[in-house]
Amino acid sequence: MPHVPTPDQIRRAPKVLLHDHLDGGLRPETVLELAEQTGYDQLPTTDPAGITEWFAAASEAGSLEEYLERFVHTVGVMQTAPAIRRVAAECAEDLAADGVVYAEVRYAPELSTQRGLGLDEVVEAIIEGFREGAARATAAGHRIRVGVLLCAMRQEDRADEIAELAVRYRDSGVVGFDIAGPEAGFPPSRSLKAFEYLRRENCHFTIHAGEGYGLPSIWQALQWCGAARLGHGVRIVDDVEIGEDGKARLGRLASFVRDRRIPLEMCPRSNVHTGTVPSLAEHPIALLRRLHFRVTVNTDNRLMSQTSMTREFRELVEQFEYSLDDMQWFTVNAMKSAFIPFDQRLALINEVIKPGYAALRSETLFGRVAEHMG
Ligand SMILES: O=c1[nH]cnc2c1ncn2[C@@H]1O[C@H](CO)[C@@H](O)[C@H]1O
Ligand SMILES: [Zn+2]
Numbered sequence: 001m002p003h004v005p006t007p008d009q010i011r012r013a014p015k016v017l018l019h020d021h022l023d024g025g026l027r028p029e030t031v032l033e034l035a036e037q038t039g040y041d042q043l044p045t046t047d048p049a050g051i052t053e054w055f056a057a058a059s060e061a062g063s064l065e066e067y068l069e070r071f072v073h074t075v076g077v078m079q080t081a082p083a084i085r086r087v088a089a090e091c092a093e094d095l096a097a098d099g100v101v102y103a104e105v106r107y108a109p110e111l112s113t114q115r116g117l118g119l120d121e122v123v124e125a126i127i128e129g130f131r132e133g134a135a136r137a138t139a140a141g142h143r144i145r146v147g148v149l150l151c152a153m154r155q156e157d158r159a160d161e162i163a164e165l166a167v168r169y170r171d172s173g174v175v176g177f178d179i180a181g182p183e184a185g186f187p188p189s190r191s192l193k194a195f196e197y198l199r200r201e202n203c204h205f206t207i208h209a210g211e212g213y214g215l216p217s218i219w220q221a222l223q224w225c226g227a228a229r230l231g232h233g234v235r236i237v238d239d240v241e242i243g244e245d246g247k248a249r250l251g252r253l254a255s256f257v258r259d260r261r262i263p264l265e266m267c268p269r270s271n272v273h274t275g276t277v278p279s280l281a282e283h284p285i286a287l288l289r290r291l292h293f294r295v296t297v298n299t300d301n302r303l304m305s306q307t308s309m310t311r312e313f314r315e316l317v318e319q320f321e322y323s324l325d326d327m328q329w330f331t332v333n334a335m336k337s338a339f340i341p342f343d344q345r346l347a348l349i350n351e352v353i354k355p356g357y358a359a360l361r362s363e364t365l366f367g368r369v370a371e372h373m374g
Contacts, residue, residue: 002323003364007314013327014101014356015309016334016348017298018206019231019265021180022107022126023074024301025091028052034077034086043073058304062275064212065182070304079115081125088129089136096137096144098308101352102338105130106149106178109165110158119165123150127173145348147175147340149206152194154179154186159194167201175339176204178231183212188220188227195225204228204339206265210235211276219253222262229337233257233264234276237284240291248291258293263337267300268316269307286320289330296334324364328357 005013028051035043044054054070061067078084088105095103109122117125130146137144150166152159159179166177177198179191188195188207198205208231209221215238221227230236239251250258257264266285271277277284289295297316299307313330316322335349 089133092133
């Protein structure tokens, strides 16, 4: 019998997070305190419950564009180096407490230049914050490693500059590049020059594609731009047909994605909130997992989507009856797909992830024995 993990086991299980936005994961009380400290007076409310609710209303957005409107105030309080450092440190602490052992957290540095910070200063504050947060997490008994992904905003024209920034900081904590923001009307090929530059520089990148727009965006991300992973990539199911015999037939693009083991950074709750999928029960993750695509589970925006890695997995376990073995499969998929060097990924899989799941399975084993004896 496959073991259905308990909520507590899900929290303690080692987890790997590849898709999480720094400005999508602030603690609500931190938003309030930073607004006060930095003199940001645009918040819709200064009431702790009210502010949590305001961000959580993103769940009713129904479109990616409306969902993204909720970022104005997190970005609003991330305009000084100490504020960014604090947000990054708390992010590392929160992820570690949630059982995340490796995370790649992304942010668009150009968003934090409203009050005169330079791009380099923003990146340095993020890296410094993650270092502080990881150290505090270690002291609290949770080990985590955090890498940075630098995003360029698709609706702006700074991709070349941000790509250069990613290359410049690649030996100091930046592990890759991405483009984020509205997808419809801003195809990946718009930033083609930046991606060609990154390829020449042997630099890793992922691309948000197949969320706010369909197959043409995924196709461009992979075949024009050369993305190593897809942010979401959910709409690849548009290229999968289920026949009357119940068998799946993959189109050429879906086949390519599966054959090449392209990692899909799926964020189930966020996908429901942006209207990309109608409900968690109908999320393509179940089909894609069954068809052995390289699926990973992620949070996207912990504040706006009121989530955590534990919550995402808890809901998937409830919805699709996933076992500890399934959880381990998703987690190993994610670790294999990370942008850090191969030997380090392998070490995390063999020394941290597999032993972690084995320990949880053995708990169950002994628990069962105890039940029998009692
Ligand atoms: O799901 C998403 N799709 C596309 N862009 C996103 C998503 N979530 C957040 N951002 C965008 O990424 C920026 C940098 O972190 C955020 O400010 C937000 O505008
Ligand atoms: Zn995202």
